Amino acid sequence: MQLEIQDLSKTYANGVRALKSISLTISQGMFGLLGPNGAGKSSLMRTIATLQEADSGSVRLTGLPVDSYTPERLDVLTQKDAVRRVLGYLPQEFGVYPRVTAEAMLDHIASLKGIANSRERKEIVEGLLQKVNLYQVRKKNLGTYSGGMKQRFGIAQALIGSPRLIIVDEPTAGLDPAERNRFHNLLSEIGENTIVILSTHIVEDVTNLCSDMAIICLGEVVATGDPNDLVAGLNGKIWQKFIEKTEIDVYRRTHRVISTQLKGGKTRLHAYSDLPLSGFDPVSPDLEDVYFAKITEKMDVVTV
Numbered sequence: 001m002q003l004e005i006q007d008l009s010k011t012y013a014n015g016v017r018a019l020k021s022i023s024l025t026i027s028q029g030m031f032g033l034l035g036p037n038g039a040g041k042s043s044l045m046r047t048i049a050t051l052q053e054a055d056s057g058s059v060r061l062t063g064l065p066v067d068s069y070t071p072e073r074l075d076v077l078t079q080k081d082a083v084r085r086v087l088g089y090l091p092q093e094f095g096v097y098p099r100v101t102a103e104a105m106l107d108h109i110a111s112l113k114g115i116a117n118s119r120e121r122k123e124i125v126e127g128l129l130q131k132v133n134l135y136q137v138r139k140k141n142l143g144t145y146s147g148g149m150k151q152r153f154g155i156a157q158a159l160i161g162s163p164r165l166i167i168v169d170e171p172t173a174g175l176d177p178a179e180r181n182r183f184h185n186l187l188s189e190i191g192e193n194t195i196v197i198l199s200t201h202i203v204e205d206v207t208n209l210c211s212d213m214a215i216i217c218l219g220e221v222v223a224t225g226d227p228n229d230l231v232a233g234l235n236g237k238i239w240q241k242f243i244e245k246t247e248i249d250v251y252r253r254t255h256r257v258i259s260t261q262l263k264g265g266k267t268r269l270h271a272y273s274d275l276p277l278s279g280f281d282p283v284s285p286d287l288e289d290v291y292f293a294k295i296t297e298k299m300d301v302v303t304v
């Protein structure tokens with residue numbers, strides 16, 4: 001199975017070019033889509049989720065297991081109903097009906113997704129509640145759930161109907177570390193014969209979960225590949241120095257500074273250079289360095 005995005009573009013009515021000829025091929029497994037605020041991640045996710053029109057380009061889902069509703073290939077931009085049958089979507093803003101229980105809501109969504117037999121629905125809903133660890137609180141109204149519980153409920157609803165393509169848009173923003181871990185474990189358990197796209201601006205989420213990724217910035221793909229390969233590509237090119245905060249501007253003028261971060265009251269500066277930098281120490285690069293190195297090619301990033 002593959003999701004093939006080709007030259008996808010979108011300009012909003014206010015003139016913002018949110019997607020500029022995006023091309024990506026996404027295979028089964030967990031795919032991370034990283035980008036700063038306003039990069040175009042949600043625009044891309046909403047287009048793939050059939051909720052928004054593109055101006056030009058194509059999105060195709062190929063190699064699908066064929067059944068009476070689903071052919072082997074789908075044109076995502078035009079065969080929307082068929083795509084929705086194989087899609088699970090957890091949007092960035094996931095509202096819940098506060099006075100409905102998790103169990104009743106999942107049952108309702110399962111009927112909307114076409115699971116007509118009530119016994120079958122009950123089995124599916126109970127299974128999902130167990131999977132996302134909400135079975136004990138299934139009879140509580142959704143309005144009483146914490147942020148993490150709501151996100152886990154969001155994943156349960158996205159999993160109804162055994163989707164082949166799952167899109168989760170910034171799922172861990174605002175979750176405490178324990179809930180974030182729980183959410184990561186849940187995502188990583190989703191079957192291997194599924195395409196999962198995780199859109200986020202949290203680099204660590206991609207480091208922990210994804211075997212393939214892309215970085216987008218200002219509507220364009222600026223990097224794509226295996227996170228380990230992208231990190232390896234920076235070996236020997238990232239240099240570190242601890243400086244006073246007041247010196248940042250001087251270094252920005254004289255070096256290719258990719259990030260500055262406060263560490264124990266000192267400012268830690270990372271710079272990119274093919275050759276050693278005098279007064280700097282070499283450091284092993286990580287995915288955050290890849291992220292900053294790529295997006296600072298396109299825009300000014302103030303990190304401290």
Ligand SMILES: Nc1ncnc2c1ncn2[C@@H]1O[C@H](COP(=O)(O)OP(=O)(O)OP(=O)(O)O)[C@@H](O)[C@H]1O
Pocket residue numbers: 012013014016017018035036037038039040041042043044201
């Ligand atoms: N409906 C809309 N009308 C006009 N402009 C929009 C609309 N939706 C998004 N934009 C603009 O398009 C650009 C991309 O936004 P988008 O929400 O896709 O980015 P994002 O990467 O998801 O950002 P964030 O992480 O902040 O959610 C931004 O400049 C945004 O202001």
